[in-house]
Ligand SMILES: Nc1ncnc2c1ncn2[C@@H]1O[C@H](COP(=O)(O)OP(=O)(O)O)[C@@H](O)[C@H]1O
């Protein structure tokens with residue numbers, strides 16, 4: 256008897272973890288499998304990832320899912336893929352990689368960003384893309400490679416993003432999606448490439464590298480026989496190219512529900528803060544920062560500010576503690592340390608220590624862009640202990656979140672959150688206090704894979720519109736509102752005033768520290 260085709264498989268290729276997740280057509284997650292992602296960092300600020308290894312890891316995740324779900328191949332009606340955004344994944348003749356990908360964490364394009372952002376044409380580029388130039392983006396990285404790594408450009412036929420590379424391996428088709436196109440090389444109003452933006456980036460002569468744009472809610476391509484053999488899925492299964500993971504995660508976690516737009520933050524390695532809006536409601540800031548990222552819903556985009564690093568700050572402090580313990584023969588893994596965060600937070604009295612969470616080697620990108628920005632504690636005295644540092648870092652993530660929303664206009668009346676750190680009660684309370692608004696955590700475990708799979712659900716006609724799909728996949732998963740305590744709001748408001756003063760005042764010191 257023929258097996259019912261009742262599942263959608265979503266792939267989310269994150270910076271830390273590659274995931275493959277099976278959902279029913281109505282949005283129930285039935286299984287997931289993951290593989291740790293690997294990338295390499297260099298002293299020159301490079302952060303690179305092997306393209307071949309990424310595809311191999313994707314097939315391993317899909318095979319892992321196949322081991323958990325009976326008859327997965329026969330039951331899969333569609334596959335959808337999203338991934339970490341930005342970065343540059345160059346492909347040459349025969350669909351072979353040209354070197355390793357430059358990830359969004361790669362800092363090498365910093366001098367090119369400074370040069371381009373200072374040019375008169377950058378204003379027009381920002382008006383079109385709605386996106387401040389930073390080192391993460393492919394536009395800046397390609398412009399940098401064009402001057403400093405001509406061999407890479409000479410060997411390249413197509414410049415892709417991570418999900419595009421996986422889509423190429425799954426389907427044999429070179430393409431990209433409307434979200435990465437419009438915030439990198441295009442216009443968020445048209446969701447297409449824009450010649451003036453290419454000119455502002457000095458990339459008109461490299462137009463040949465940019466792939467065709469397809470919308471995964473409308474177009475899919477069949478899984479190739481080769482990809483089927485590698486992944487264990489069935490050749491011919493429709494594959495849908497999702498949008499970038501930032502907006503897929505937000506879609507899955509509740510950036511829109513019941514036909515209304517909302518605010519949603521993902522607090523993972525990076526901190527992404529999004530507000531869904533009609534295109535006409537987008538307000539671009541004078542500092543030219545943030546992103547405007549299209550949602551797979553006509554005329555609806557997300558206005559975004561994103562911190563370069565969120566939980567990498569916490570992990571840094573926790574790993575420091577683990578390293579010290581290790582020197583005394585006490586084995587503590589990062590996971591063990593993460594499990595104690597709420598305890599340490601509770602042990603420390605609410606105080607006046609500030610932490611600015613700019614621990615990334617690439618500096619900060621939201622709400623301000625400065626590749627030289629570095630983290631700092633302020634307000635320490637000899638009375639402070641490790642739990643006080645943990646509290647300061649958690650509260651620093653709350654401050655950075657407020658800083659980002661403040662740069663987008665009025666603070667949102669409710670915040671929906673996802674990402675690993677949403678598991679922490681102390682972080683949830685901190686975010687609520689920092690914004691003076693209730694937070695709601697989606698019970699959806701894999702929001703990014705869900706967001707991409709929702710696009711596939713619309714593409715195959717399981718739902719007429721994305722709002723219909725949201726009603727089944729997102730709204731029922733939204734948890735109860737957790738309200739801030741009034742006293743905490745007052746304290747965070749006071750600390751935020753100091754946080755803002757310090758971050759503005761310290762910038763000249765970053766320049767001195769960065770000078771060689
Ligand atoms: N219970 C917890 N308390 C505090 N932080 C946590 C907790 N669980 C996870 N985290 C943080 O979340 C991070 C992982 O977030 P995740 O969203 O999975 O990462 P990524 O963005 O790389 O996909 C961990 O490295 C850790 O810092």
Ligand SMILES: O=P(O)(O)OC[C@H](O)[C@H](O)CO
Nearest residue numbers: 269270339340341359391525
């Ligand atoms: O890999 P994650 O942390 O889920 O997502 C990374 C973002 O896409 C990146 O920050 C874009 O610049």
